Amino acid sequence: MNLQGIQEHIVSWLDDYVTKANMQGFIVGVSGGVDSALTSTLCALTNKKVILLNLPIRQKASEYERSKEQIESLEKRFPNVKGMEVDLGPTFKQLESDLPSDSVANGLAMANTRSRLRMLTLYTIGQSNHLLVAGTGNKVEDFGVGFYTKYGDGGVDISPIADLLKSQVFQLAKHVGVIESILKAKPTDGLWDDARNDEDQIGASYDELEWAMEFKGNEEHLSTREKEVLKIYRGFHSANKHKMLPIPVCEIPKNLV
Secondary structure (H helix, E strand, O other): OOHHHHHHHHHHHHHHHHHHOOOOEEEEEOOOOHHHHHHHHHHHOOOOEEEEEEOOOOOOHHHHHHHHHHHHHHHHHOOOEEEEEOOOHHHHHHHHHHOOHHHHOOHHHHHHHHHHHHHHHHHHHHHHOOEEEEOOOOHHHHHHHOOOOOOOOOOOOEOOOOOOOHHHHHHHHHHHOOOHHHHHOOOOOOOOOOOOOHHHHHOOOHHHHHHHHHOOOOHHHOOHHHHHHHHHHHHHHHHOHHHHOOOOOOOOOHHHO
16 A cells, blocks of 8 residues: 555645635544544645644543644644634533433434534534535445444535545554554544444444455355354445435426426
8 A cells, every 4th residue: 555645645636626616725623533633634734724623522531632632733743734622512511401302312313413513513613714624534434334424524525535444544644643542542433421432333343344345255154253244234334325325306207397
């Protein structure tokens, strides 16, 4: 894998896109995970204006500190980078008091609401600063298992790392100088109070999911675990297909118009 070549290609692609869009730069939500750390670094390398947001909502201390550390690291390395923190905890608390109790009791619905609050904040600050919202999804999440929130972290203008597998994200992140604490941390979406990680939620590791995405062999020869991983992958892929396809449009027959 030509890490320097991939880095230069993505940075050039970002630079070309933002120029053609007549925008000033990029805004990225930095979560304390490797995907957002890599995306924010690649955006910084364009030398365009970059705002990095730390958007805690009852965040686990380690996640919050990793995010803060990554932002400060990039501020020191790049004069075009500015970090900001917006504590969305009070906003989320107010929303909980305003929503119906059965909605608040639904853990998944409220976890996704956290992600959508962050998306709203990114777009508000991004638009007022003439910045594009850079997505942080990788290939496994975006096109394999659909492990993201629709109109949350899936609501972006561009996706610079969405053609990289998770293992490739880690390799490139190390190459561009992402801080060690993030490289060692278990991937997590940071949307749950109990600090569950991605593998806890999915039931398979990213290495296993990458294998499942690329598997085209004879299933009769697979181990019990490999068959289980394939089932997990296919279940997520099928259930989340609606995230990966264009919004269905009801087309009116011409004889009715």
